[in-house]
Amino acid sequence: MWLLTPETGRSGHVDPADIKEGIVTAGLSAAESIAAAPGWHGTRIAVPDSSR
Secondary structure (H helix, E strand, C coil): CEEEEECCCCCCCCCHHHHHHHHHHCCCEEEEEEEEECCEEEEEEECCHHHC
16 A cells, blocks of 8 residues: 655645654554655555564
8 A cells, every 4th residue: 555645845744753653553564665746755555574
């Protein structure tokens, strides 16, 4: 699953530390991050191998 959020300075920006905390709290892991499009950041969220 991919989570897309506006980059820093854009309305609706979410701090990457908050995203990571939420992912860990949900029992998931952040697999990778990308610049998804101009002004957007993407974080791939995955189920940890030990949970499959």
